[in-house]
Amino acid sequence: MSGWEAFSPDTLRSEAKAIAGRLNPVLLHFVEDCVGCALCEVNCPYTPAGEEYGPVEKAEPLRRIVRGQVFLAAKVLPWLFGARLPRSAEELDRWAELAYRCTNCGLCYITCPFGIHSGTMIQHLRYSLARTGRIPTLLKMMMDLEASGNVLSVEGFSKVWSELLGKLEGLGVSFDRKGAKYVYLPSLAEALITPGALVGTAKILNKLGLDWTMPSKPLSVRAPIANLAGDSGAALEVTRRIVDYVAGIGASTVVLSDGGYPYRFLRFDAPALLGKPLGFEVVHIVELLHEALRKGSLKLREVDQKITWHSPCQLGRMGGLIEEPAEVLSSTSKNFVKLESHGLLSKCCGGGNAIACVVPPTIEMFEGLLGGKIPISEKEKVFLDKLYKDMLIASKAKVDEIRKSGASTVITACVGCVHTLQLASKAHGLGVEIKTLPEYIAELLPE
Ligand code: SF4
Ligand code: SF4
Incomplete structure (x- = not known):
């Protein structure tokens, strides 16, 4: 039986215990202090793919696991206190679907008035699902x-x-x-x-x-x-x-x-x-x-090209380098334009957290490099096809703002963002050049 067909209540129970062992005050705050205001839904790149993919909905399985471990009433009456674990492979598959609709972009964390990072909870859920066999083969x-x-x-x-x-x-x-x-x-x-x-x-x-x-x-x-x-x-x-x-x-x-x-x-x-x-x-x-x-120890050549910057979530929002790339790029072209969402709330490309790395076009690319077929079950194939469809919906807002900027070249600094933007650009007919920042800057170094 492949990992995607497997269902073991014992594994689930031991994973629930493992999560309880990893609980710390921050994770417990994320689990417990949501007031359901739904503000985080607005910025999540996956909400347009379905209301069920909002941050709170995707983090709910993790909350169920934790409740069942931490609260006595939920341990005794799990179905009454929102702590019931999946009872079938299909229910577990549904959890995997939710867990793979999150790029861990941090937009929910920045938007939430209580600083709740649903992405972190969803990441913990993914870890447990991997041990039940629900991890993309690639x-x-x-x-x-x-x-x-x-x-x-x-x-x-x-x-x-x-x-x-x-x-x-x-x-x-x-x-x-x-x-x-x-x-x-x-x-x-x-x-x-x-x-x-x-x-x-x-x-x-x-x-x-x-x-x-x-x-x-x-x-x-x-x-x-x-x-x-x-x-x-x-x-x-x-x-x-x-x-x-x-x-x-x-x-x-x-x-x-x-x-x-x-x-x-x-x-x-x-x-x-x-x-x-x-x-x-x-x-x-x-x-x-x-x-x-x-x-002033480096001077770059200037060009007229209309360029823009896509900020990788982990470098900008989560890493703090928001204005530095924009300042570097604006020194190379008077026609540098910031995207509408530039800043802390910069839109996510939709493919992070290994999503773009496992979708069907990436599998084809890897099959070419590996020189053979990657053994993927029918069930996983269905999962990945739907994931790709949703990833393209999630990337649409980014594509739209790049199009609106009028830039002919979009520059970024993350291999995952480049790959996602290439796939999204092709699917949505964006027609811009996508370059990494070092590649672009190297062309403008003085002789
Ligand atoms: S981390 Fe990003 S993709 Fe994940 S739930 Fe939050 S906003 Fe959505
Ligand atoms: S913004 Fe924060 S409090 Fe409001 S629903 Fe989202 S996680 Fe809960």
Whole structure:
């Protein structure tokens, strides 16, 4: 029986206990203090795909689990106190459907007058569902590949990486160089989907004159994939691999070009997972650019192109880098325009939290790289087809504001956002160029 058909009440009960073990005052506040005002519904990218996909509705399964563990009355009479667990595979499938309609974008958290982050609750739900077998096959494959410690064991991935290494060697990049002050940490996902971001970042770091190096092999598929799937053991192993590598080089700073969840994870979540500080600073390339432009140590060529910025949720809203990218881009073009939602409430692209990474067009792309079919059951296929349809509905608001801006190029800094915007642009006939920030800036570096 595949994971998507399995139903084990015992696993569910032990997952409920595991969640109770992870409860802390913040999570308990999220679970308990909602007054049902529905303000968070307005900004959630998935509400347009169905009222049942509002933040409160999607977090309800987690609330049910917690109530049944924490409150005596709910333990005794679960059906009366909103603590009943699924009694069939179909009910559990419904929970999985809800859990995979959340990008963990933080819009509900910013909107809620009580600071309730439904995305965090939904993430905990996903972790438990993964252990009942409800995890997309491609996500599980990538998690296992990453945990193996050799993400280049797949021939197709190894070929892509070798080609990139050739380009980087041509730029004079030295790999695994001990004593370098900066380590640039790209991921396999960037090499596969946004290779221009790697080449662009290398050119920028060279131009800034920094003493830097990078791994000769990617250390992860994309920060710990396990962190998205709730395998804290595997996430810890990958995090230690990264930390040990940087310690071995002796670098004081890690530079990222991916401003998606790897940025948030390494800056904010990894020290908590490790239980100690990382021992180095984590910065995004846009921070180095912003600083160099502010000091006047870097001047970029100007263009007339009408450009705009899509802020990745984890870099902007959750990471605090909201105006820096806009200031960098506005220094390159008088025709830089901010999107209508620019700022704390910047619209989500709709594909984060591994959603765009598991939908059918991505599976096809990976099948090409893997050289064979990925074994996906009929039931999972139905799940993924519907997920893709809803993802395109969720991305529509972003597409509309990009169209309204009149920009011919949209710039962003997250491999997941690039991939989602490419899929959404094609589906909604947007017809703009989508570039990563390092790729765009590298073209404007002075000779
Ligand atoms: S984190 Fe984003 S996608 Fe998830 S429920 Fe909140 S607003 Fe919706
Ligand atoms: S905005 Fe906050 S209090 Fe209101 S429904 Fe959403 S989570 Fe509950």
